Amino acid sequence: MPEGIVSRILRLPGYGAYAWEADEVTGVLWLSIRQTTATPYSVCGGCGISVRDVHSWTERKLRDLPWGVWGVWRVWLRVEVHRVRCRRCGVRTERVPFVTGKAHSTTRLEAAVARDCEAAPVSRVARTWHVPPETARRMDKRVLRRWAAARPRKPLRSLGVDEISLGQRDKFLTVVSDLDRGEPIWAGLERKREPWTASSPRLCRRAGAGPCAPSVSTCGSRSRRASGPTCPTPASSTTSSMSCGM
Ligand SMILES: [Zn+2]
Secondary structure, three states, X not given: OOHHHHHHHHOOOOEEEEEEEEEOOOOEEEEEEEEOOOOOOEEEOOOOOEEOOEEEEEEEEEEEEEXXXXXXXXXXXXXXXXXXXXXXXXXXXXXXXXXXXOOOEOHHHHHHHHHHHOOOOHHHHHHHHOOOHHHHHHHHHHHHHHHHHHOOOOOOOEEEEEXXXXXXXXXXXXXXXXXXXXXXXXXXXXXXXXXXXXXXXXXXXXXXXXXXXXXXXXXXXXHHHHOOOOOOOOOOEEEEEEEOOO
């Protein structure tokens, strides 16, 4: 198969395949890729500016989305990664656009695995994408961290505290939720206030003394509103809400 067709299937803008190798026994497709522009440049991993002064380079292996029906071909990329001389940062490793940090998988594969982890157990997702379960779990965590870091931060105005019955052994699970956003922000087996207020400065400020001291009510209207479609309340739970007069 010509390298031009391989590059079109690969669809990594600015990069193309110059060699490929298929292992029929293991079902692994190795693709060697590099930049296709006439005058390649690198992005400094420290400050993000374009640099053309290459200090050295090395080969990096990355797991990518599988090819073929039912993902019959597992794809690994061999990428030329440069160390560049940046006038601001000195010698730094370049930033590869389709990888996040030092991960061994492409960002698009991590996103696909994390999307499936929302609806299926990690073990099943790992089998689907031909990765070890621990690798799938790490991918999911990385995507969640990136999502959490990029989401807009809004002030916490009201808390909901649910106690969910777990049975004879563990008794109760305490779940603290942001009532305005309708999502849990802390969970634990402790029934006292100190563990979850100490776990987050944001919670501590809101639940502490002072002008923002919370008012507590049991099964109030605010709690029922927040326990809608996005935050179902189990039948065997008690609910209270705390609001901050801001
Ligand atoms: Zn730099």
